[in-house]
Amino acid sequence: MTEVRDLSSLKVAAAAIDSSCQFGLFASSKAYKKGDAILSESPLIILKHPSEPDKVRSQFDKSCFAAKKRPSNDQDENDDNIIIDLTLPASSTKDLTAHHIKKLKGLALAAASYAMHRPNLTDETKEKLFQLYHPSTNNQGDGVSDDEKSALKLVNQALKICQKIAAPDTSLNRLVQDAKGADELINLLLIYSCNAFEGGRIYHRLSRANHSCNPNAIVCGSSSGDDDDVSVLKAACDIAEGEEITISYLGSYLYAGYPTRQRVLKDSKYFTCQCDRCSSTVHSDLASCLPCPVCHPRTGRYLDEDVMFDEGDEGDLTVSYATPKNGMIAEERSIECKGCNKITSFNPNEQSMRKKKEAACVNYMNKAEDKVYDRLEGNDSVTSNGSDGDKNLDVEKEANEQFYEMATSICGAKHWTTHFMNLSLIEESLANFQSTFMSMGQNAAEDAETMEELLTGIAEAADGTERAWMYASGLNLKTDPSQWLFDYTVGLARALVSLGDAKSQQYAAQWISKVEDYAEAFESDGMQKVVSSLKNAWKRHTSSEGEESDKKRQKICKHYITSTLCMISHAGIRTYLVCFIRASLLIMNPAVINYQHGQHEQLMEKSSRDPL
Helix, strand or coil, X not given: CEEEEECCXXXXXXXXXXXXXXEEEEECCCCECCCCEEEEECCCEECCCCCCHHHHHCCECXXXXXXXCCXXXXXXXXXXXXXXXXXXXXXXXXXXCHHHHHHHHHHHHHHHHHXXXXXXXXXXXXXXXXXXXXXXXXXXXXXXXHHHHHHHHHHHHXXXXXXXXXXXXXXXXXXXXXXXXXXXXXXXXXXXXXHCECCCEECCCHHXXXXXXXXXXXEEECCCCCCCCCEEEEECCCECCCCEEEECCCHHHHHCCHHHHHHHHHHHCCCCCCCHHHHCCCCCCHHHCEECCCCCCCECCECCHHHHHCCHXXXXXXXXXXXXXXXXXXXXXXXXXXXXXXXXXCCCCCCCHHHHHHHHHHHHHXXXXXXXXXXXXXXXXXXXXXCCHHHHXXXXXXXXXXXXXXXXXXXXXXXXXXXXXXHHHHHHHHHHHHHHHHCXXXXXXXXXXXXXXXXXXXXXXXXXXXXXXXXHHHCCCCCCCHHHHHHHHHHHHHHHHHCCCHHHHHHHHHHHHHHHHHHHHHCCHHHHHHHHHHHCHHHHHHHHHHHHHHHHHHHHHHHHHHHHHHCCCCHHHHHHHHHHHHHHHHHCCHHHHHXXXXXHHHHHHHHHHCCC
């Protein structure tokens, strides 16, 4: 059982928002084991519901969507598309950043959705909804923080925009033009900003769970997967009776460094986190470890290559890492190295050139973190907005590679920026694998080259994912690293299974073993079946093919080798066949082998017509 408690008189580690009406969720009458379901709940309301985009659009003047029209064959209509298409008045967005404008668009859509749902809400639902925490609308009060004032300023901007662009005779227009309705909407948007889960879902109890950067609970979907709107709160670790139940509002940024976590929370939820992980005064920002500048002097701002990549036991060099203090700016983030027992602090007025050079790495790290965060959020100048999809994908991939190289060369192999950018590249690689693999079979020489590239990509993905696992485990969080790395690990296993040979599939099973327990405790029944299928693929491979299949494979490869030797002086055909040999030995995929065997027969027929 859980209990909602007023925290105004309690000192709680995760209490991050100053408010006289702060609440928290507690394990009131029992303890929980890892994976236990704590509560299951349907939302009070869903704002920006993906099933009603046309209705949401109808709340705005048609001119708001005149500038950009989606292709008639684009069936993937969702909130992101509406945000992209929605055009706000130029007078309301002057001097605003793209990120700020996107937030205003999101609030406008939430306002339109609420206006549509409002007539059907019961008094009980409205009462529960407006009991949820939200900043005071009196931004002059002594207890109102700067973050809360920023939230109020933003929703007031959104209200004014809605008053300008709401279509006549719509629910939204009637709401924003009425004084009481406008006040109600401001409170609603504040509640939405501080309490909504992904997809605009707002809950009565779940929304009262406070944030921690080291949470003890996770919000999951229903195990059956039949009801997308039901969310289940599960224990990420053992929770004692009476302990506060906390979750993360950060998504993947839970695994980022202190200043980035604070930046995300201030920007999205309007508070400064004071949890145990954030309030520590020792050198404890494990996510931001970087090679010690005293032990490993830099060339300019960049690390030497052997230090940069840190091959660990495989390398000839032992890299010493320094851990920063929690802080937002370089001056607050002194770093401590356990190897040399030196503390390095950034001081712009430092007179010693040696110390100034050593300390500059902290400043370089701060700047690299800001650049990577902007890149991940699409706020950088590189992000493309053109219409040429393939060209844009190439530009994005090249940009991610450049940011990865920057992060590695400045921050080293164990810093969060390096792992985040590498995972972006892995995500692109795995997404591209299946489509590329299935398109093979038209040109032997190209297939062989493509397969080598794919195998190289899989190897790099495996190496990067393994490093990310080691990094996440080293943060010593209560949550399982699978929460962050589940999709990457399953994607890698899928790629390995697709190769078709038993050894690749056994390797896939080793990867799946990392996330198997997590899937059983936190994923849906459907995903658990996927995990089980990937884990056991090599067993099905062995039992279905048996000795007969092995003999077939050996016979085909023998044919290729014999044919190559027979036609060794015929350069064209020899090259063609060698490519097939290399591909077949690498792949051992039944579908590809069958195709290649057909090509082999055609080549043999050609060689008989054109004897050597």
